[in-house]
Each structure stands twice: as structure tokens, then as C-alpha cells.
Amino acid sequence: MTTGDTKQMQLSEEDISLLNTPLGLKSLLSDKKTNIEKALRSSRHELKIKELQTELIKLQNWVIAKNKKIVVIFEGRDAAGKGGAIRRITAYINPRQYRIVALPKPTIEESGQWYFQRYVNKLPKPGEMVFFDRSWYNRAVVEPVNGFCTKQQYQNFMKQVNGFERMIMDSDTYLIKFYFSITKEEQANRFKEIKSNPLKKWKMTAVDRKAQELWDEYTAFKLKMFEHTDLKNSPWVIIDADKKTDARIEALSYLIDTIPYEIVEEEEV
Template sequence: MSKHSGHHKPHKIANDVYEAELFRMQAELVKVQEWTRTTGARIVVVFEGRDAAGKGGTIKRISEYLSPRVARIAALPVPTEREKGEWYYQRYIAHLPAKGEMVLFDRSWYNRAGVEKVMGYCTPVEYTRFLRQTPIFEQMLIDDGILLRKYWFSVSDNEQLKRFRSRLSDPVRRWKLSPTDLESIHRWEDYSRAKDEMMVHTDTPASPWFVVESDVKKHARLNMIAHLLSTIPYTDVPMAEVKLPKRLESTTNYRRPPRELTTYVPDHVAELMGDAEGN
């Protein structure tokens, strides 16, 4: 079986049902945030998968209503020359959460098991060392109290190609395509073998992989977030009651400076409305 043939597209969830359930889950994620902040928990969520598998869209929905001071996204660029001379995990360690924080890794140390392995960016010795050290590294994180969750977004070859084509003609998403992404089309089986080998070595009882079928993006988002919520032992944290104070009557002779002394942005909206009325 040379291609991804195990995927099938179910009937898609209705948009209103999707939006309602997503919002309900996002409200639960806010509860997770408050629980994390209050208890000092540390959460790491790893998002991995092929290019265009839907990782970024899911991360966006998770973080949409969360405080960036509590929930951070780590999307590391290509390592610098200095970082190439460090212990492989070192630059990822710098982004791990402190007490009361959650970090969402948009790709992670598993780059070595995927693109670096397939594209020859690491040596066979470095790759073998990674497979041996990663379960130990992750066990260290878990032993120190970090809640580690790892998700693999699984997309079929046909759906990935469809998404690549869509990006080519989309001016706001074209930047997501790189030469490495396009190369992955020709190396589908190589990436499949690399993923299988990665799973054999790093899908452990202490740090398992959870596979998210992602041919239907909305289903993938709901399924992944629902699972994440089910694995975190969060509880409701009582929120302090907030009352808006009454505005006091001014007791001073404050006068706002003349409007012409301040530089305002041009009223672009008024121009648009004028154009629309003219048409």
C-alpha cells in the first residue's frame, strides 16, 4: 500500500453545530487556563503531522480566547548556526512552561524524526540518538510534573494535495507553502516510513501519541480539543466577582485638547462606504 488509503470523509458537521460546540469547548479551555494559572500546573501540547494537516488551524482555535501570558505558542524557525552546535533539545527546553503556563508546540523536537530524517538534514547517528534519547527526555519532563500531550494530525495524500493547490491561489495563505512542503509530495512514502519508525520508538505508555484524523478540518479540531480537555484534571476555579464602578462626575475643569492638535488615522471606512454608495 503505497499511499494513504485508510482515510474516508464522513458527512461533515453542520456549521451551526460546529460553531456552537467549538465555542463551548473554548469556554472549557478558559477554565483550563484559570486552573493552570491558579494551581501552577505546567502543560505542554505537541502538534505534529504532515504539512497542511491542520495543526495551525487547531492551535488558532485553542488559543483564540486565552491569555498569551498563560498560553504561549512555540513555532521555532530553522536552527541558527549556534543552535546547531547545542544539545539537540536545548532550544526547545528554553520554551517549556513555567508554573501556571501552557505551551502549544507548532512542531517540536520531532522535526528530527520527520523532515530532518527525510531531507537528510541530520546524520544517521544523530537520528538514531534522537530515537533513543527522546523517550528519556520526555520522561524527565513528566517526572518533573509537566503534563505532556502529543498529537499527530493524519491527512491523506489526496487531501494534502488539495490543500496545497488551494494555498497556491490564496494570497493570504500562499506564504505557508515552502519548497520543503512541495518536496513532501514526492516523498510521501519516505515521510510515512519515518512517521512509522518514530511511533515505534516514541509512542510509550508514559508519553503516548494520539492520532487525529484530519481530512475534515472541523472534525479534527473538535475531536482533538475534546480529547485534550478529557485528559487534563482541571476543575472550576471560583472567579472573583467584578463590579463596574459608577463613573464619578468630574470635579475638575478638564477640557480635551482641540482635535486638530492630534493626528488621527484617515477614515478608510468612510471612503469604502462612499465608494459603495457611488456604485
């Protein structure tokens, strides 16, 4: 970093100290062309996420000690960053006391069951947190848009979903519903990056390939879902996910601010 750069940026002592930490240096060297402003922004984001992750450990300790149950749903368009957000949220909490649920296509047997049955089987036991990477809301948007369910099945779902969630909450379970929202342009950019990266190509599915073409259909069913299921006791938390780091911070902050946990002694956990 040159003196001219420092004067132009008007870096504070705090900025300079941050840039000289391992985190700051890593951010500075992450790009071929040094970008001080970007490195500072990235470092501050990482520090904030670490702070929130530390607080989430305290929240989980309370869940374990008091036998609480938490369900967190992550919905959103393809490539909205749901999986990445879940990974950051769960990075440091006790792996024995949480589960990530990302269900595949229903089996023939599951297809003949009550729609919510396989989700009931994945709900948390006392002292556990469960994170759904897509949930029963597949039937509200993805399935009708792509013709994976009948009109009657969709209508049955919309009639039953609020009652189903009410039963979950009545069983002393906290339910949080996140919707990660991205623009059509951002989704196109992320698809392009995924397809060009040999380590990520596997993420592209047949449904993903049609997502841009069916954008307006997704929007219409998404709005119907919000209108019918955005309730006072189980509201949708819509997160602007065009910037992944900001979205992760917002989701972490909401969890910590919304669930009324208390600090518990280590012996209680």
C-alpha cells in the same frame, strides 16, 4: 428557504431556530448556493467548538491558580491543519499565560548545542501552557527525510527522546502529543488551494513542494516514530484531520477530557 426545502430536509424546530440565529444565517450565506444541510453542520460544529473553548478557559484558570504546566505538541504532515487547530484552541484563553512555539531553522550556535536545548528553553513556567507547532520530533521525520540531519544524529535522537520526555513529565508537567493525519489526496488539494490563494502563498516552502514526492519516505519514518515513542505515559493521539473542523473538536475534547482540572474560584486565578 422554501417550504419544499423544509419538508424535504425534515427540519426540526431546533434546526429552524439554529438557522435563524446570527451563526446560522452566516453559515447559510457563506456560499453562493444555499446549502441548508451544510449550514446546519457548520453551525453545530461552531457551537460545539464554542462550548469546548469555554471549557478550556476553565482548564486554564486551574492551570494558573494551581501553578500547573502543560505542553501540547502538534505534529503531522505539511498542510495537515496544525496551525489552524492551535489558533482555534487558543482563541479565547488568557494570552499572558500561554505561548505558541514554532521554531525556525536552528542558528549556527544552536546547531552546536545538545539537540533538545532550544526546546528546553521554551518549556512552560508554572501556571503556563505551551503549544508546539512542530516540536523536537522534526528530527524523527522531517529532518531525516529531507537530509537535514545525519544518520547518527537521528539515532541519537531516537535513543534520547523518551528519556527527555520522561524528565519533562517528572517535572510535574502534563505532556500531550497530537499527530494530525491526512491522506495524500487531501494534502494535494490543500497545496493546490494554498498556491492559488494570494493570501496563503507564503505558506508554501521548499519542503512543502517536495512533500508529495516524498510521501512514502515520510510514512516510513512516521511509523518508526510511532513504534518507538508511543508510550503508555506519553502516547500519540492520532487525529483524522481530513476534515479540519472535526479535527479541532477532537483535539479540544481530548485536552479537556484528559487533563484532570477542577473548577476554581475567580479570586484564585
